[in-house]
Structures are given as C-alpha cells and as structure tokens.
Amino acid sequence: MSRGESAPQGATQPFSWAFLCPRYGFVWLLFGLLWLLAYAPHRLRLGVAWGVAALYRRLYSKRRRIVATNLALCFPQQPDAVRAAWLRRHFLLQAYALLDLGRLWFRSPGYLQRQTTVSDPLLFDQLVAQGGVVLTGHGAGLEWVGHYFTMRMTGSAMYKPFGKNRLLNWLFERGRERHGARVYPRHMGLKPHLKHLRAGQGFFYIADEDLGEAHSVFAPFFGVEKATIPLAGKIAAVSRAMIYPALGQLDLRTGRYQLLIHAPVSVPPNDDRAAAGAINQALEALIALDPPQYMWSLKLFKTATPDRPDPYR
Template sequence: MPQNFKTEFLHPRHWMTWTGVTILWLLVQLPYPLLVKLGRTLGRLARPFLKKREYVANRNLELCFPAMDNFSRSTLLTDNFTSLGMALIETGMAWFWSDARLRKHFDVEGFANLQRALDQGKGVMVVGVHFMSLELGGRVMGLCRPMMATYRPHNNPVLEFVQTRGRLRSNKAMIDRRNLKGLVSALKKGEAVWFAPDQDYGRKGSVFAPFFAMQNTATTNGTFVISRLSGAAMLTITMIRRKDNAGYCLYIGDMLTDYPSGNEQAAAGYINKKIEDEILRAPEQYLWVHRRFKTRPLGEAASY
C-alpha cells in the first residue's frame, strides 16, 4: 500500500497511466452539472465496446429479476451503463476534490446510527455494497467519520499509489482483504471498518445462499467469521446518486442487532437480504457487470 511517491513511478512504462490520471484530474475541475453530462455520455459511448460486460449485466438482471419484462430490463441496462460512465467521473471526484467542494454535494441520513454503534466500544463492521459511486462513497464516509476499509491492492503500482492517497485524504487506513488478523484487530480496537460481501470470491470460504431470485449464490463467509472473532457491531452504509443528479445521499442503516451470528448458512442469507434492500434503493447504480453467479454448486450448469 504505497503512500509515498517513488522515483520508479516515473519510468516510461507508467507514462500512459500518468497521462490518464492527469486527464481525469483536469476533467473533474469542471462544474458538477457538466461532469454529470460528461459521465453519462461516456457511459453511453463506452457501451458498444463493452459487449462482454453488457452480456454479464443483462444476464445478472435476468437471473435476479426473472419476472421483469424485456422493456424494463433494457431500460435498466441502459441506465446502468450511463451510471458506469459516472463512476469514472466520481472516482476522480473522490481522489481529487477538496473536502469543501465535496461537502456541497451530499447529505447524510442516519449518522446517529453509526455513533450509537461506535459508542458500544466494540468496533463497527460496515457492510458495504458495490454501487458505481463506491469510490466517492468511501471518501464521503471518511468526511463523516474517518474509517478503515478492506480492499484488493491494485496491480498497477501508480494507480495503487494514486488511489490510496485519494482514499486516505479522509480515512485512516486501507487493509488488504486477505489480512483477516489486521481487520479483526482494528475492530477490537473500536475502529469502523468497511467490508463488502456482495461479490463472488470463489468456492473457498463461501456458502450458497439466496440472493434475489437465485437460490444458490456463492456468498463469502467473511462477514460471519469477522463477526464471531471481533464481536463488532454491524450496520450498512450506502452511497446513492440522486435521480435528479442533485448530488448524493449517504444512507447509514440501523445496527443489525438480529444478525444470526450462530448459524453460518442463516447469516449468509441474512446479509444477502440486507444487500438486496440496499440495491433496491437504486438498482440502476449497482455493479451488475460483475459476474456475481460465476461460482455454482457442483453439478449445476454455468450461469454465463
């Protein structure tokens, strides 16, 4: 997790990356209404070049919402790609905007829920969801209350440097998602740590539980394990882009006091249901391009 600049980042092999980062920095200096138009346009223009991702997103929608008619699904898919374009812009906003500029564009609902959870002194596991505005949501969460977050280090060292510096502008630390010991230790010290269990991390360390209409969805048992080892409070935090493009709202949910901590299978189903509820706030903004149903029970046909 490099936080300090290294001269090796100036090697010619990184020049294209620096060019992209510079262009992104320049773009996000524009007024927010123009950024919204630009982001949505980028999403529409990119769609023809992202056929594999389009297929995955459409297939996910078919599997999750089998009763949805073709027109509604097509509309949702179109909106999802415009949201995907905004995700690039929002990443630049998260990394490069000042605190003062960010504060003009978001509201928070439920901050008292987070404070009550922290007051218990056992740490707080923040259950996150992979919305398109996730990067911006992390920065905004830190402005409300500096946190830690689990993540997968970027393979590109320059992007790892840039994203880490951006994320730590308002947060405390990033924890490699494989570092279970470090994550649990932070929670036991009373920290709030963001953890997103809504992706397919493979068969190992997962159980199959319902997710929308899919009855057997590989669901990480990380939430269950971390909860048992740390004894931390749990709640959801979700960042949603308002439909009128008038900024964002950070929703902080109630503490999940009824989490079934004694049953791994029940716990996986419980967390998936909470994630469903968050997705339904703005389904067009969810990361449907991820192959959520890649891992199947033995003997079951592939989803894609």
C-alpha cells in the same frame, strides 16, 4: 468527527520515480483529465459520462452481456424493456462515478461533505460514536461513501490491488487514505481490521464478491443461489461490534451522493448458511431501492451450484 486533510498513513506502496517512465504516460493523462473534471460543472461531467458509457457498452459486449444476464436472473418478473433501461442507466452511473474519482482525490473535505446526504443521520452518528462493521456492496457510490466515512470516523478497509500496475495501486491508496483511513491489501486478511474494530473504530466491509466455493457457502441473492463469504457474523462476534448495512447512491440530476444506512442486523456467527443468507438479505434491501445503482457487471454467480451451470458461458 472531522479528520481534515491528514497525511496518508500506512500506505503499502511508496512513490517510485519509475512512475514517471513513459510506460505510465496514459495513466498520468487520465489522472490529469480527472483533475480537470473535478472542478468542472456537473453538466459537463454528465455529458462526458454519457459518452464514456455509450462507448463502453458498444466496445465491451462481454461486460454488457454480464449485466443483462444478472438482471435477467435477479429480476425475471420485470419486462425486457425495463431491464434494458436499467442496463443503460447502470453504465451511465458507473461512468459518472469513475469520472468522480477526481473530485474525491482533489476537492476539499468540506466540499465533499456538502455533496453528501445521509438517509438516517442519527443512526450514522451512532456508528461514528461506537464504531462497527459497515456491511456494503459494489455500487455507483462505493468510492464516494467510503471517502465520506473516512472524513467522519477512523477505520479501515480492504482492497484488491490492480494487478501489476503499481502506479494505479499507488494513486488509489493515496486517494483512499487522504482523510486518515487505513486500507490494507486483501492478502493481509482480517487481523488489522479486527484491531480497528476492537478500538471502537469502523471496518468498511465489501461483502458481495464471489471468491469461489472454497471460501464461501451458497445462499439466495434475489432468489438465485450465490457463493457468499459468511464472515460478517464472526467478525462482529470477535470484535463485539454491530453490523450496519450501507450503500452509496448517485443522483444523476445533481451529481450529489446519498449514503443509505439501515439499522444494525444480526448475522449468526456459527451458522455459515444462515450468516450468508442474512448478509445477502441486508444487501438486497438496499439494492432493491434503486437496482441500476448496483454493479451488475460483476460475475455475481460465476461459482455454479450442482444444478446450475455457469450462466456467463
């Protein structure tokens, strides 16, 4: 069901005239650059992305080391040359996706839908008709496919605010809600999302962050014990909704995106270890199709198990 250009609903932060102060000048400059790139040819965006990715790799050695560490932990069987190529492509994909915020915020819904393909259209239509939990992870296509979902169905998502930068929070809220979706800060918990699910709508659930041992259980992720939030099964059981693993992919040859969606999975609601394992396996199956697409720059294993120190120190 197309929703068109509906006005944002339920934004947690209104526009403030303080956003026009000089302290936010750099943010507005980037905003203007994104607007220009939104209407630029793909080859120009790709060229800018190459430059941004190369600069980022050189200036932020810490982030580069995190990516290299994660790839070595998760794909020890791959030759060093393969992992090095994945690292370079990973940064290029992330840079292009960042520049594509302009297309998401300024181009029409029709254009955005024409730039998106779905791996299983019938399965996606089932999700749209019945609602459900969209189990996903961070990747190059996360923002894009999130917008695609909101153009096709009603639902909600959770987000982490950008610290004290109120203008960035406002811009991202406006962008994510432009097609009628509802986004809620993480501190509001699951209650608003359960309400949407019980109404037969969708919940775009990002399930791969390491939020610490207090909120997680350990389960294998590409063979490495990872602190995982095991809530997907409980959410599905309480709301009587199905869980659809999904992930967005970016095609650097064309600048188009693909929504990968797999058949619903069963996540035990009363066994946290088994639930965490099922969540990680569902994400692994999607990530393994094209590993560089995933956001390996996250500290996926920062919560250490008793037999393993923090690998990022």
